[in-house]
Amino acid sequence: MTLSNQTGIESVAPWRDATLPIDDRVDALIAEMSVAEKVAQLYGVWVGASDDGEDVAPHQHDMDDHVDLDAILPMGLGQLTRPFGTAPVDPATGALSLQRAQQRIMAANRFGIPALAHEECLAGFATWGATAYPVPLSWGASFDPDLVREMGRRIGDDMRSVGVHQGLAPVLDVVRDARWGRVEETIGEDPYLVGTVATAYIQGVESAGVIATLKHFVGYSASKGGRNLAPVSVGPRELADVLLPPFEMAIRESGVRSVMNSYTDLDGIPTAADASLLTGLLRDEWGFEGTVVADYFSIAFLKELHRYSEGWTEAARDALAAGIDVELPTVKTFGAAFVRAVEDGEVDEGLIDRALRRVLRQKAELGMLDAAWSPVPSALADRAGTSEDVRGSVDLDPASNRDLARRLAEEAVVLLANDGTLPLVRPKRIAVVGPTAADPYAVLGCYSFPSHVGVRHPEVPIGISLPTLQDALAAEFPDAEIVYAQGTTVDGGETVGFEEAAAAASEADVVVLALGDRAGLFGRGTSGEGCDVADLSLPGTQQALLDAMLDSGTPTVVTLLAGRPYALGSAPERAAAIVQTFFAGEEGTAAITGVLSGRVNPSGRLPVSVPRDPGAQPSTYLAAALARRSEVSNIDPTAAFAFGHGLGYSHFVWADAAASAAEMSADGSVTVSIHVGNAGERDGVEVVQLYVHDPVASVVRPVQRLIGYARVPLRVGERVRVSFEVPADLVSFTGADGRRRVEPGAIDFGFGRSSAEIVATRTVRVTGDVRHVGSGRALHAQVGVTPE
Numbered sequence: 001m002t003l004s005n006q007t008g009i010e011s012v013a014p015w016r017d018a019t020l021p022i023d024d025r026v027d028a029l030i031a032e033m034s035v036a037e038k039v040a041q042l043y044g045v046w047v048g049a050s051d052d053g054e055d056v057a058p059h060q061h062d063m064d065d066h067v068d069l070d071a072i073l074p075m076g077l078g079q080l081t082r083p084f085g086t087a088p089v090d091p092a093t094g095a096l097s098l099q100r101a102q103q104r105i106m107a108a109n110r111f112g113i114p115a116l117a118h119e120e121c122l123a124g125f126a127t128w129g130a131t132a133y134p135v136p137l138s139w140g141a142s143f144d145p146d147l148v149r150e151m152g153r154r155i156g157d158d159m160r161s162v163g164v165h166q167g168l169a170p171v172l173d174v175v176r177d178a179r180w181g182r183v184e185e186t187i188g189e190d191p192y193l194v195g196t197v198a199t200a201y202i203q204g205v206e207s208a209g210v211i212a213t214l215k216h217f218v219g220y221s222a223s224k225g226g227r228n229l230a231p232v233s234v235g236p237r238e239l240a241d242v243l244l245p246p247f248e249m250a251i252r253e254s255g256v257r258s259v260m261n262s263y264t265d266l267d268g269i270p271t272a273a274d275a276s277l278l279t280g281l282l283r284d285e286w287g288f289e290g291t292v293v294a295d296y297f298s299i300a301f302l303k304e305l306h307r308y309s310e311g312w313t314e315a316a317r318d319a320l321a322a323g324i325d326v327e328l329p330t331v332k333t334f335g336a337a338f339v340r341a342v343e344d345g346e347v348d349e350g351l352i353d354r355a356l357r358r359v360l361r362q363k364a365e366l367g368m369l370d371a372a373w374s375p376v377p378s379a380l381a382d383r384a385g386t387s388e389d390v391r392g393s394v395d396l397d398p399a400s401n402r403d404l405a406r407r408l409a410e411e412a413v414v415l416l417a418n419d420g421t422l423p424l425v426r427p428k429r430i431a432v433v434g435p436t437a438a439d440p441y442a443v444l445g446c447y448s449f450p451s452h453v454g455v456r457h458p459e460v461p462i463g464i465s466l467p468t469l470q471d472a473l474a475a476e477f478p479d480a481e482i483v484y485a486q487g488t489t490v491d492g493g494e495t496v497g498f499e500e501a502a503a504a505a506s507e508a509d510v511v512v513l514a515l516g517d518r519a520g521l522f523g524r525g526t527s528g529e530g531c532d533v534a535d536l537s538l539p540g541t542q543q544a545l546l547d548a549m550l551d552s553g554t555p556t557v558v559t560l561l562a563g564r565p566y567a568l569g570s571a572p573e574r575a576a577a578i579v580q581t582f583f584a585g586e587e588g589t590a591a592i593t594g595v596l597s598g599r600v601n602p603s604g605r606l607p608v609s610v611p612r613d614p615g616a617q618p619s620t621y622l623a624a625a626l627a628r629r630s631e632v633s634n635i636d637p638t639a640a641f642a643f644g645h646g647l648g649y650s651h652f653v654w655a656d657a658a659a660s661a662a663e664m665s666a667d668g669s670v671t672v673s674i675h676v677g678n679a680g681e682r683d684g685v686e687v688v689q690l691y692v693h694d695p696v697a698s699v700v701r702p703v704q705r706l707i708g709y710a711r712v713p714l715r716v717g718e719r720v721r722v723s724f725e726v727p728a729d730l731v732s733f734t735g736a737d738g739r740r741r742v743e744p745g746a747i748d749f750g751f752g753r754s755s756a757e758i759v760a761t762r763t764v765r766v767t768g769d770v771r772h773v774g775s776g777r778a779l780h781a782q783v784g785v786t787p788e
Contacts (some may be wrong), residue, residue: 015111015364016371025369026360029111030353036075036339038349038356041113043331044079045069048086049097053387056101058330059086067330073108078359080117081329084127084162085453088460091129091394093387095162095377102163102375114368114375118213118293118328121167121205122185122447123585124405125158128454129463130396133405135445135563136171136197137582138412140188140607141646143687144711145200147408152204152212154404158396159210163377165366166211166258170198172246173216175608179226181531184445184519184563184583186221188607189643191242192706195249202254211362214250215260216295218243218277223264227532229305232264239266241705248286257290257362261324263298270306272298278323291358293326294319300332313341317351325355397464402587409584409591411685414604415647421555421576423598423649424510429481431504432470433549434514434559435490435542440466442561443581443588446519446528455520464586469514469559472589476597483508487548490518491526491540498548505552510576512596513549515542516562519583527563527583537614538566550574559592565606567614572640580610598649603685603711605646609639644706650684652714653677670726675788676712677719686712688722710783719788 014020015029030038045067047056058067059081083098084091098117106112120126124133133155139148159167173182175189187194198214205212222243223230234243250256261278262271271277272294282288302308302315309315316333327334341347360369367373379394415422424430436442443466444451450462467475474482487501488494505511515538522530526539537543547569549556555576558568563583571578579602584591594600655675676686690708708724 012371015369018370022364026357035342038352039334039339040075041078041359042355043327043334044081044329046081046330047083049083049089049094051089051093053093053096056083056097076109076113077105077115080115082119083117085119088128088457090391091396092390095379096390098163099375116165118166119164120447121155122169123445125155126449131401131405132444132448132586134409134412134585135184135583136187137184138584139197140193141414141604142411143605143709144411145197148197149200149204152201153207156205156208156210160208161379167205168213170201172198172214173221174242176222177226178564179533182529184527190706191245195246199250199254202256206255211257213258213260214256216262217259218262219264219266220262228530229263232266251286251288259292260295263295270302270308272302273308273318273322275322291325291362292323294324294328296329299327313338317347320351325358405585406587409587410600412584412604413591413595413602414580414606415602416578416580416641418577418647424596427480427509429508431508431511432484433487433501435488436516436561437469437514440468443584445583446521451519466586467589469589472593476593487545488541493540495541505549505554508554511549511554511556513556513558516560535614536567536611543569565608565610567611601649601684605644605687609643610641612640644689648684650678651680652686653679671723673721673723675721678714678716683715690724708783712785721786723784725782
């Protein structure tokens with residue numbers, strides 16, 4: 001947009017002038033905008049890109065009013081919702097469609113402002129043909145933030161290349177009840193693991209120039225009964241010590257630029273209308289300066305589900321007052337009636353301006369207000385013409401992506417148990433049994449594109465290569481005879497296939513039993529959003545099939561391709577081996593078979609506990625002391641496999657754990673260290689874990705907290721010193737004389753066999769209250785690895 005001065009010389013509008021300070025540009029633009037133009041920047045429209053490269057079309061949803069783009073675009077548009085993730089579309093023609101939509105949007109509004117396009121990216125860019133990486137629970141199992149950061153950068157690069165500006169990930173909810181369907185989307189049950197891994201992912205995405213989005217702020221995973229959209233009744237200490245620390249860590253350390261609210265109500269207040277969280281804590285205490293975007297339809301839910309707001313206009317007002325800036329996925333409460341209410345003075349225009357300033361500032365930071373900004377994405381920069389000219393020219397699943405997906409999947413495989421059967425040595429006949437053995441979707445979470453969208457379009461190819469476990473076993477053991485029997489379906493309850501499975505097992509050298517989940521949405525799967533369960537029994541008749549295979553007399557290797565942990569009956573004692581994976585992505589089956597053959601030395605560790613009793617809920621190592629002592633508590637004190645557990649094929653030796661000091665100044669810290677060596681016969685990776693134990697825990701307060709960990713690759717015969725510098729606020733107390741001290745007794749090292757097997761009982765103890773919220777202090781130990 002240009003302006004003419006009194007001499008007739010054209011000049012660039014100040015909001016278009018990239019040489020001016022961003023705040024000045026934003027203020028100048030806001031001063032020129034009408035109320036309708038302001039509000040238009042605060043909502044999105046759900047669209048689908050066209051596979052022929054033509055303009056996007058509105059996507060109508062059960063909660064939508066009909067959206068007429070021709071009617072609303074003259075006022076402008078804040079966001080485009082999921083242009084690639086709504087239906088299968090060739091990435092190049094989708095990019096062309098998005099480009100043409102941006103040109104239309106810019107031409108229609110008088111300021112030439114484009115829309116910000118967002119997509120899901122929980123386990124990779126959720127579009128047709130893009131790499132399906134392992135789900136976040138597998139990120140947690142890897143205990144490898146560096147590799148997750150690399151993945152985040154790759155996902156961000158792919159989204160940015162086709163014109164996407166914001167990704168709706170990661171999930172920072174801490175698992176509190178594994179019956180909750182969205183466990184697969186989380187990173188684990190420990191706040192520190194969640195915070196460090198999520199921070200790394202965010203750093204990767206943001207380094208690509210794409211806005212990452214923290215979700216779901218806050219409390220979503222602590223819903224009553226593990227049910228989706230259920231109320232949350234946590235006290236201030238559980239909120240402060242368990243649920244909030246990952247968000248605080250990410251806000252302070254990652255550079256994240258967007259936050260999404262939770263659907264829940266917390267102690268009776270819907271999060272979407274909770275100013276104490278979205279403004280008081282998030283902005284005033286933590287200093288967050290980005291945008292808060294509404295989880296899909298959550299502003300409308302203030303009226304429809306929570307019954308908190310009387311009408312659509314009141315819901316919009318309440319959300320803006322609390323601190324939400326953008327209504328997603330489409331315009332519902334921020335429509336014409338709301339604009340009239342602002343114009344009539346019924347809603348304070350200052351609320352609009354506050355949110356608008358954040359939205360426009362973000363667009364300016366992305367270069368979208370610059371006079372030179374172009375809607376042509378980098379993937380099409382050197383290409384021009386029709387959709388047929390560009391079709392097939394963008395590869396979102398190149399070999400480099402698949403290699404990264406493979407490395408992460410291999411690091412995420414957790415070997416829970418092994419009686420020496422693994423690695424398999426030249427088996428002649430393998431019986432492959434189970435409902436997930438021949439299912440290509442068994443490695444995908446519910447937010448991967450094939451499971452999320454592709455299943456609704458069976459006429460369209462999957463778009464990526466997804467070898468089944470049966471395929472991968474045939475490739476891994478080319479000299480073995482592979483015999484397959486399904487046994488049962490994931491959740492159908494059939495037993496008619498048991499006889500065939502037993503026959504296959506009786507004639508085999510080993511049984512590879514593939515159990516687990518089918519990811520889906522709202523009851524269409526056994527894991528995923530809206531797929532909550534009553535207990536942690538294996539779905540359908542899978543436990544009966546497991547028992548039948550254990551009774552067969554043939555060594556049985558249980559492989560779990562799942563979205564949550566399940567109780568496994570007598571398998572921990574009777575199975576030859578148990579291999580746990582959590583939807584390990586397109587390279588997941590090769591990673592599993594690599595562990596079975598020994599090609600991969602497993603190094604994954606459990607990000608969530610595996611329960612012994614399917615009815616013991618919630619099962620988490622953060623259980624309080626009272627729950628662990630009580631025989632009537634519903635909190636399981638004896639998990640079959642604890643958080644942090646995982647075996648490998650190397651033998652590691654630990655020695656000389658010590659703390660460097662017994663007394664310190666008020667601003668000091670303590671250093672604890674341990675020597676770790678590889679005394680085995682092959683190279684491997686040890687995951688050293690450092691825990692603080694609190695002897696004065698209450699009913700909800702954690703008695704154990706991970707505060708540091710390190711993935712340590714060790715060659716045969718190699719020995720290193722692993723050190724953790726622990727902040728004084730985490731490990732010390734102030735005595736009667738006012739001096740800060742540490743005492744022996746409560747920092748413990750955990751390691752691969754189980755975090756419960758402690759090799760060091762001497763170091764320091766936490767006493768009194770530990771409240772991290774808004775502290776501004778370090779929430780974790782700094783780690784160093786020094787070769788010996």
